[in-house]
Amino acid sequence: MLLRDVVEAEELGIRVLYGDDEALSRPVLRACTTDMPDPTRYVSAGSLVFSGLVWRRSAEDSDLFVKRLVGAGVSALAAGEALFGCVPDDVVDACARHRMPLLVVPDEVPFSRVIEYMTGRMAGARMDRLRTGLARQRQWLAAVADGRSVGELLERLAQQYGVRARLITATGTIIEGGCLDDDALDRITAIAAGAVRFPAAAPGGPVVLSVGRGLSERLDAWYVVVHPDGAVRDPDGTGVDPECVEAFEELASVVALDRTRRDERRRVAWELADRATDRALGPGVVVVAEAEGDVPVPTLRGLLEDVLGESVTSVDASGRVVAVTPGSDTEVARVLRRRLGRLTPVLGRARLLVGVGGRCTGDNIVGAVRSATAAVAAARNDTAAVCVCRAELDSAVGLLSTLPDALRRSYADRLLGDVIEHDRRTDAGLLTTLETFLDCDGSWRRTADRLHVHLNTVRYRIGKVEALTGRSLTRTGDRFDLYLALRSLA
Secondary structure (H helix, E strand, C coil): CEHHHHHCCCCCCCEEEECCHHHHCCECCEEEECCCCCCHHHCCCCEEEEECCCCCCCHHHHHHHHHHHHHCCCCEEEEECCCCCCCCHHHHHHHHHCCCCEEEECCCCCHHHHHHHHHHHHHHHHHHHHHHHHHHHHHHHHHHHCCCCHHHHHHHHHHHHCCEEEEEECCCCEEECCCCCHHHHHHHHHHHHHCCCCCEECCCCCEEEECCCCCCCHHHCEEEEEECCCCCECCCCCCECHHHHHHHHHHHHHHHHHHHHHHHHHHHHHHHHHHCCCCCCCCEEEEEEEEECCCCHHHHHHHHHHHHCCCEEEECCCCCEEEEECCCHHHHHHHHHHHHHCCHHHCCCCEEEEEEEEEECCCCHHHHHHHHHHHHHHHCCCCCCEEEEECCCCCHHHHHCCCCHHHHHHHHHHHHHHHHHHHHHHCCCHHHHHHHHHHCCCCHHHHHHHHCCCHHHHHHHHHHHHHHHCCCCCCHHHHHHHHHHHHHHC
């Protein structure tokens, strides 16, 4: 009910000592009675507070009492006249100074009668809202069953209340309701991530409602966002009218059911896709993601699809999520950093590590995955909760990883095929010796020490490699060729 409803009840005889028409439009959610000097523990936001002014000893008491009511979010103060025969001027002045509506209850009207009247009105209004809400939910469920989209229901309710509404994910991806710039989405997701209860709102900003999961599982949560622009605001100007918020809360429960259906369809699609062996995975940018901490693989996979939109995903043997998505590696990395970064406040001790490789065309998918996986390894060295690294193509090995797998394998076989075959037949360890020799910058002594063999053994094996490959490891070009061939085998 509104404060005006209490004032306009003729049988109560309540008068307004301070407050204009706008103040009388404040919603009253409950009634409280207190005469404690510090009322903070005994009142709550949206209350009409009744007081006999027993706490008043001086004008300073009045100012402090009213200031504390304002801090608690109280809607108005209703003062009794019995103690002083009237409401003292300093109480009126304090209310005017702090913009707190002030009512006066006649001496012959006990507070209990006013509270009983309010309780009856509120109970009736609550029952009416419950019946209206149930009727609305039945209509919405019937509409969804008839094939109406959640977006259509959202738009219809928004038009009814003169607001704008959107359905977004925890990463700021908009599911329904039109575009918003990244800065606005940053603010909304920050409100949702920091909320201690829902609905949540910032002063003058949108109201954020959780879809189905409350305060738990915020990593992949959905939110209904109601924007006050053009709406009738609540009297404090901190958001949307409470009746409007209540209606969208009811719609959010229907959206939760729709989300459950969507999640089930996605799980089935994943199962079918993972069984397929001939899926087209390109062309596109390869992304590899893994999580440290308590983040289930299906949740991580869903987050990647949420952020990347049009993409194909799979899970490798190590539990990493692999995605191929359209676009450039630079733009894909930017989007991942911005959107996954919004999850930082709700990750706790978990971390998300993402590597962005180069573009693949289907025949070089393994190389692109390898470069993205290497970028994930680089991300582990960062301490951020969300770290997205691009595979840098500023080295020959990085460039090599972008070539088609068949071409790289053919190159390796041509240079090292005879060495591999010799090792297979004799177990001579030539390939291992070559790799160690190159890693030790051509030092015979360091190679022998690392392999725990005699120096002459290293010389013999390297000589055998040179004979089988036709390359001399004293020449820089030949060393480089053999080094790339070894990397092509990795």
